[in-house]
Amino acid sequence: MGHRKPLPTAEEVTIPQGHLWTKLPLVLAVTGVLAIAAGWFIADDDHSRNYAWLTGFMYAGSVALGCLFFVIVQHASNAGWSVVVRRVAECAGMALPVLLLLFIPLYLGRMDIWSHWMDAHHAAGDPIIEGKAAFLNEGFWTIRAAVYFIIWSGLGFFFWKTSVSQDSIADPEAARSVTKKMNTMAYPAIVLFGLSTTFAAFDWMMSLDPHWFSTMFGVWFFAGCCVSGFAFLGVNLLLMKKAGLLPQVNEEHLHDVGKFVYAFTIFWAYISFSQFFLIWYANIPEETTFFHLRMGENNPWQSIGMLLMIAHFGIPFLLAMPRTVKRNPSALLAVCTYLLVLHFFDLAYTILPNLFLGKHMVPTSTIPASAVCFAIGMFAIVWAVTAFMHTRSALIPVKDPRLSESMAFTNF
């Protein structure tokens, strides 16, 4: 049916030797290492350095996880439109194994970061923390962390490897069976992804204040992963297009990526607001501790909370609503970059105030400064891996049976 555009070959959509993008991984990796080093030296002491590192780690991790979820959901829904943009996201999934390296300092600093419950000395005599020791204990926590990395690295590797292996299959029937395989794997992947990100959010962020709890917390982290991961995908696509790569990705695809980013920005706001609103309205002391730490006059986090409401929801909600914004490469690039920046504030708002939990620490500007450096650095590392993987294969899964559908699709 219809007039078909000629399908690209793998050679046509491979980044040529010496292209600007092939230099990107090295540039990003150097930037990443320098930014991480800067963050390391800016920090005043080990305690604040650890928290700043955790912020940066969760930031970079959520970006890669968001891209992995994008790939999973495209396979699970048999999406046709997204074939030309999927490889770019698949490559970001390959950054997940590298995150394990960035986790090492957290593992070494675990007794400091999660001292409230991990350190028996701290926890002794606190009936609430002792009551949840069956879940919050060092051994089980370590096992769970290992399980998350196995799941994420496994899924990231599977979806990238399987998709790349399809590129060299000449027989259409064999290529279809590869797509089918990824489709089948996507359904259990959703379950694994949902549970692992939820409990990772509990283990690494919610348990920073071991008295506090929220059933919504896992969903909140998931929403943040999606916003930042999809925005990261958008940034990559738009920069590649500006660099003359991926001519197959047209404004229709950008429009759809933009819609995803936009929808999950609203979803994030819905989840964050619901969590805040229900805790505020019921006003139960066990739960309000979270916002007590972050609200009130003279509390610097108060303004970050207001910023999140206005800048992470209000502004993008109005700004990215018109379709012209999502179809205009420069405008969409601005929106995606903007949301990636705001996502940092969301995580910092959740993680960093715990530094002052039960301690009389004086807030200094070096704490957010080192968190920003770590976030930039680890984000650059994730991006470096992503960009490196872009150079390792074709940029489009050229043997995907739905490629022609993807290239011909139009929005209504």
Add this chain to the structure above:
Amino acid sequence: MTTKVYTEADQLRGDVHVRAPLVLGGLDFNGVTEKIAAVIEKPDKRWFAALAFSLALLSIYGVCIVIVVWEGIGVWGNRAPVYWGWPIVNFVFWIGIGHAGTLISAILFLFRQKWRTGINRSAEAMTLFAVVCALSFPTIHVGRIWLLYWFAPLPNQMDVWPNFRSPLLWDFFAVSVYGSVSALFWFTGCVPDFATMRDRADTQLKRIAYGAVALGWRGSNRHWHNYEVAYLILAGISTPLVLSVHSIVSFDFATSQLPGWHTTIFPPYFVAGAIFSGFGMVMTLLIPSRKIFDLEEIITIRHMENMCKIILLTGTMVGYAYGMEFFIAWYGQNPYESFAFVNRAFGPYAWAYWIMISCNVFIPQVFWIKKFRTTPWIMFIISIFVNIGMWFERFVIIVTSLTADFLPSSWGYFSPTIIDVGCFVGSFGLFGTLYCLFVRFVPQVSITEVKVVMEQADPHWEGYHLAEEGH
């Protein structure tokens, strides 16, 4: 021009390189119109039986409402501390069911899910009727039904206003806005089909009636353009409403301080549950409907399979929420919260809890297997389980938390009265009657939209080339 005859086998082969056909049996445009219009033009005898049965149930509801209004709401089983018994359970149950229609019409439209066109009309109608059933419960629950208008913030010389901080008032606004927008959206979609029915009318009365609701539709280019724009805008407006209504219903519970009610995951969990129950009801209605009205070539097995997948997904999401609630009840180490959950699962209402878990989480897992997703009678049975499970979910949330509240001396076992049962069963009569009338007078599948997803709608369809070449 040749029309290829597709069969269920073409849909179920699981091809990844071609999209499954959505209209089977070689129907062309005219065939689709004839098939859908025939439901209205040649009524089936079984339809009269269904209407009579629904009316019988409706009369039970009528009698019960008269008793409730005459005697007061003490005729229900609501007793201290369970002031919210079955009527609120029924309200939330019906509101939940009223979610699939607009989800299918609006959100699946935005997701470009073409299969929605086979089922959106009847699902949306079902949404509207479920909202009517839902609203009937708070209406009679206020006791003094003649003072219902006090809900509305009407200026008065006493300067008495409804409590704007109460989620119950937000419900009043949320549900009425949702009902209005859903009705508008549904009606907009119906306009071209009403025009088709007007043009086919064989009596003056039908011509005038369908003509009035067709709003002078003549199918001009400008009409179509305006229609498409209006449809897209309404889809955009409806999408946040699908999420907001059940989020606000969840606030009725979650803003309180009652263990088992107050938990932050309630809004998305209720939305997922609502979609789950809504799809359950759509399947319960459509599986017999497509058979009785001979619409199996338009509401195909593929449509059914996709709905099964959504049921599996949302059922699993609901299971995630149950798990999170239980886990955090333990993790929070709040003795009242953990008691509420242990009491649910192992206390006097354990039977209700395990019905809920089985019907909503365990049983839908069979949809992992393709055979179960493509066998109508199995799907029908599971859809009934979904309906049962979701009613019990609301029962478990409302009753188990209220019966064992903060004052152990008032704990007791909640028992419904015969009027409770009559109201609940009777509300199915209201729903069934409205649905039967819909089936009789409105094309139950969107004639227009089904044609858009057929291959003949593609101007480059190979059939046209064959016609030009003289085949």
